[in-house]
Amino acid sequence: MNDETSDPGYLPDKEALINRMRRISGQVGGIERMIAEERYCIDVLTQISAVQAALDRVAVGLLDDHVKHCVMGAGEANRDEKRDEMMAAVSRLIRS
Amino acid sequence: MNDETSDPGYLPDKEALINRMRRISGQVGGIERMIAEERYCIDVLTQISAVQAALDRVAVGLLDDHVKHCVMGAGEANRDEKRDEMMAAVSRLIRS
Amino acid sequence: MNDETSDPGYLPDKEALINRMRRISGQVGGIERMIAEERYCIDVLTQISAVQAALDRVAVGLLDDHVKHCVMGAGEANRDEKRDEMMAAVSRLIRS
Amino acid sequence: MNDETSDPGYLPDKEALINRMRRISGQVGGIERMIAEERYCIDVLTQISAVQAALDRVAVGLLDDHVKHCVMGAGEANRDEKRDEMMAAVSRLIRS
Numbered sequence: 001m002n003d004e005t006s007d008p009g010y011l012p013d014k015e016a017l018i019n020r021m022r023r024i025s026g027q028v029g030g031i032e033r034m035i036a037e038e039r040y041c042i043d044v045l046t047q048i049s050a051v052q053a054a055l056d057r058v059a060v061g062l063l064d065d066h067v068k069h070c071v072m073g074a075g076e077a078n079r080d081e082k083r084d085e086m087m088a089a090v091s092r093l094i095r096s
Numbered sequence: 097m098n099d100e101t102s103d104p105g106y107l108p109d110k111e112a113l114i115n116r117m118r119r120i121s122g123q124v125g126g127i128e129r130m131i132a133e134e135r136y137c138i139d140v141l142t143q144i145s146a147v148q149a150a151l152d153r154v155a156v157g158l159l160d161d162h163v164k165h166c167v168m169g170a171g172e173a174n175r176d177e178k179r180d181e182m183m184a185a186v187s188r189l190i191r192s
Numbered sequence: 193m194n195d196e197t198s199d200p201g202y203l204p205d206k207e208a209l210i211n212r213m214r215r216i217s218g219q220v221g222g223i224e225r226m227i228a229e230e231r232y233c234i235d236v237l238t239q240i241s242a243v244q245a246a247l248d249r250v251a252v253g254l255l256d257d258h259v260k261h262c263v264m265g266a267g268e269a270n271r272d273e274k275r276d277e278m279m280a281a282v283s284r285l286i287r288s
Numbered sequence: 289m290n291d292e293t294s295d296p297g298y299l300p301d302k303e304a305l306i307n308r309m310r311r312i313s314g315q316v317g318g319i320e321r322m323i324a325e326e327r328y329c330i331d332v333l334t335q336i337s338a339v340q341a342a343l344d345r346v347a348v349g350l351l352d353d354h355v356k357h358c359v360m361g362a363g364e365a366n367r368d369e370k371r372d373e374m375m376a377a378v379s380r381l382i383r384s
Contacts, residue, residue: 014131021128028124031154032117035110041162042181048155049188052148056382058127059144064375066137072360072367079360085138087352092145093382094344095287152286160279168264168271175264183256189286190248191383206323213320220316223346224309227302233354234373240347241380244340250319251336258329277330284337 013061020058027051059093109157116154123147155189205253212250219243251285301349308346315339347381 028051034044066086074082124147130140162182170178220243226236258278266274316339322332354374362370 014134017131018128021124021131025121025124025128028117028121032114032121035113035117035158038110041158041166042185044158045155045162045185046188048151048158049185049191052151052189052191055144055148055151056379059141060375060379060382062131062137062140062144063378064371066141067355067359067371067374070137071355072371083352083355083360086355087348089138089141089145090351090378090381091344091348092142093148093378094348095145095148152283156279156283156286159282160275163259163263163275163278167259168275179256179259179264182259183252186255186282186285187248187252189282190252206326209323210320213316213323217313217316217320220309220313224306224313227305227309227350230302233350233358234377236350237347237354237377238380240343240350241377241383244343244381244383247336247340247343251333254323254329254332254336258333262329281330281333281337284334285340287337287340 013065017058017061020054020061024051024054024058027054056093063089063093109161113154113157116150116157120147120150120154123150152189159185159189205257209250209253212246212253216243216246216250219246248285255281255285301353305346305349308342308349312339312342312346315342344381351377351381 027047031044031047031051034047063086066089071079071082071086123143127140127143127147130143159182162185167175167178167182219239223236223239223243226239255278258281263271263274263278315335319332319335319339322335351374354377359367359370359374
């Protein structure tokens, strides 16, 4: 967050996650163009589903890092808070 | 985006959909930056959930146009095909 | 599908759907027992995911019948209403 | 449900979860009857969405207990295994 990686163990898959987000950016741009060109709706919907699945995978990757580094490593004092935060994030991802 | 529109009735919300995709592009770029800056995982996950919800709304909008223009307007000959295509797209969106 | 079926073409997969719902009832009862017996959480979650997927398939089946019999067959007068209803149901299933 | 509970701290919301599963059983039975009576598809779909949401809430409750008692409390030796298991369950719930 300052020297870039204050904690070398934090977000070990950072480069991989950034690369995945770049690919997702490209896919989102592609969907915009498909709509502009009035491509067949069903093909656009297929691309939207692909982006959703890619975002789910990034979310699961981030959550995994979070559990490893923040929740499991949390001191007694703020373990419950960390767990509540994580469960709220899971709820949103599940869309419950 | 206008002259090339063969069918003026097709995709009536086209401009609105393109604008929404642009906003989604911006949000996806923002998520990439958050990961690069190692922002707090939970905040990144919140943004991912927001993009997923925005993509769901675009998908529902496209599907609605599709039902109106392609499925309901389909001739007897290819109604079943159009319906099957649409249901396959719905299945993918539901992730079933 | 017997005497009470006013429209013989309606819900052609009725028996299959009822059988699927019975299997889902059995699975739900099984999950209740797993919780009562304090079975391992992860195994219970696996069963919940299986029920969700089974319900998604029933929903897609119902929606397909609905599009075939109610939306496509709707008269000019209430086509828009039928379509809106259907899209609202799809939105709820997508959880958008 | 009481004497057989080896660990009194395990699944503290057990009774609440069982009650929720019973309500879900009732809802699933209701959906079966709605299909048998050929009730309007859209109303059946609304009930299916309600059951899905109720199951999601049970899943989040179970997952929360799991993180509290199994993941956070896991010894060094099997922490990674517990975390992997949990993330696989989250993935299935997200349907990614």
